[in-house]
Amino acid sequence: METVILKADRKNILKCAEMLRNGDVVAFPTETVYGLGANALDGDAAKKIFKAKGRPATNPLIIHVADKHQIDDVAYVSDAAKKLIDKFMPGALTLVLPKKSNVPDIVTAGFDTVAVRMPDHPVALRLISEAGVPVCAPSANTSARPSPTQAEHVYDDLNGKIPVILDGGMCPLGLESTIVDMTKTPPKVLRAGAVDIDKVAAEIGELDTEKVMVDTLSALKVPVGYVPKAELVFSAYYDNMSEVINKYYDSSENMHGSRPVIFCRNENADKYGDRKVMLMGGSVTEYAKLLFERIREAEKSDYNLIIAEGVPMGGMGTTLLSRLIKLSGGKVI
Numbered sequence: 001m002e003t004v005i006l007k008a009d010r011k012n013i014l015k016c017a018e019m020l021r022n023g024d025v026v027a028f029p030t031e032t033v034y035g036l037g038a039n040a041l042d043g044d045a046a047k048k049i050f051k052a053k054g055r056p057a058t059n060p061l062i063i064h065v066a067d068k069h070q071i072d073d074v075a076y077v078s079d080a081a082k083k084l085i086d087k088f089m090p091g092a093l094t095l096v097l098p099k100k101s102n103v104p105d106i107v108t109a110g111f112d113t114v115a116v117r118m119p120d121h122p123v124a125l126r127l128i129s130e131a132g133v134p135v136c137a138p139s140a141n142t143s144a145r146p147s148p149t150q151a152e153h154v155y156d157d158l159n160g161k162i163p164v165i166l167d168g169g170m171c172p173l174g175l176e177s178t179i180v181d182m183t184k185t186p187p188k189v190l191r192a193g194a195v196d197i198d199k200v201a202a203e204i205g206e207l208d209t210e211k212v213m214v215d216t217l218s219a220l221k222v223p224v225g226y227v228p229k230a231e232l233v234f235s236a237y238y239d240n241m242s243e244v245i246n247k248y249y250d251s252s253e254n255m256h257g258s259r260p261v262i263f264c265r266n267e268n269a270d271k272y273g274d275r276k277v278m279l280m281g282g283s284v285t286e287y288a289k290l291l292f293e294r295i296r297e298a299e300k301s302d303y304n305l306i307i308a309e310g311v312p313m314g315g316m317g318t319t320l321l322s323r324l325i326k327l328s329g330g331k332v333i
């Protein structure tokens with residue numbers, strides 16, 4: 001199959017909406033990362049997503065809607081969920097809710113719950129609303145690769161496996177959604193993502209964050225999640241972080257065939273002398289936004305060791321650290 005990249009203009013969005021209605025898959029931009037979408041009410045269409053990504057059938061998909069009321073078509077909404085929907089949607093918060101029976105088992109991997117989100121991106125919203133059906137969509141990468149934040153990343157992973165990629169440019173947040181399971185008491189954070197979990201907690205009171213912490217700690221022992229082609233290590237966050245990183249860089253560079261690069265905040269760039277650096281912006285949020293993109297850039301430039309600066313815990317720092325731990329398999333220097 002030939003994969004075409006289409007500019008996300010009105011005509012192409014309509015074309016892709018029709019493809020979704022006809023049971024095809026379409027890669028499209030959202031504010032978090034690119035998604036690979038299919039009609040969420042069509043089990044055969046959803047199956048194509050798992051096949052293209054090489055995604056295990058045990059990993060459920062997120063249903064994307066174009067309108068808050070469309071959530072009622074696929075899930076039962078509690079009062080607490082309604083509060084979060086009103087506050088954070090459209091946006092990068094996914095809620096796990098009891099599912100309605102019209103959602104095929106393949107979409108939820110057999111669970112009686114369903115994950116739902118309303119993306120805050122004009123192309124995604126237009127596409128879903130023109131399709132006229134809710135759209136299930138995981139990230140449009142090959143399973144276990146870093147999530148794609150540009151159409152080109154999707155092409156690199158899925159060329160030949162999907163018919164079309166709607167190109168809407170770079171994803172503004174560059175990082176997956178935060179997932180909260182509203183069927184648990186207190187609601188449970190399943191993934192720290194682009195919405196700060198402290199802000200979610202502020203809205204509904206108690207929030208169970210133990211899973212995020214436990215997953216993060218267990219990734220230190222058993223590497224899980226993404227597999228970058230370049231090895232990644234990261235520094236703990238402290239005052240003389242750059243000295244530790246420089247020492248690690250210099251000793252790695254002396255090893256045969258090693259091509260290290262440092263991921264650093266803009267303000268720290270001159271602490272690394274002539275060493276190769278890639279800039280991660282001026283804030284933790286920007287760092288998080290650029291992470292997946294820079295990894296793919298480093299891989300393309302044939303760097304084979306990424307030494308990433310650490311950041312303080314808390315807020316988006318927690319999200320970023322959870323990604324660095326996953327990507328590195330817990331290799332902290």
Ligand code: AMP
Pocket residue numbers: 059060061062096108111113114115137138139176179190191
């Ligand atoms: P992705 O969109 O590729 O980030 O994958 C969707 C994420 O949502 C996965 O981590 C799933 O485990 C999670 N997810 C989707 N549906 C459910 C559900 N019903 N219960 C718990 N987690 C879910």
Ligand code: MG
Pocket residue numbers: 138139147
């Ligand atoms: Mg994913």
